[in-house]
């Protein structure tokens with residue numbers, strides 16, 4: 447995978463972007479496995495999975511990408527500008 451592409455939508459990275467911790471810091475993650483992704487892609491991941499689900503199950507990008515909601519999101523976001531972000535995805539508790 448290219449360093450400058452988003453692991454979720456595979457498009458070129460652009461601002462705003464966010465760093466995703468595969469194991470959330472709040473769940474004991476040490477911040478050693480992180481991926482830079484578009485802010486909108488990052489907020490979508492956190493709206494579909496809560497932190498416990500991320501820690502238990504979604505511990506790799508491959509697992510995250512298998513999710514049907516994420517697949518639908520990718521098809522949708524691919525038509526948006528690289529810097530698109532509207533704050534509409536709220537983190538799942």
Ligand SMILES: [Zn+2]
Nearest residue numbers: 452455484487
């Ligand atoms: Zn992306």
Ligand SMILES: [Zn+2]
Nearest residue numbers: 465466467488
């Ligand atoms: Zn994250």
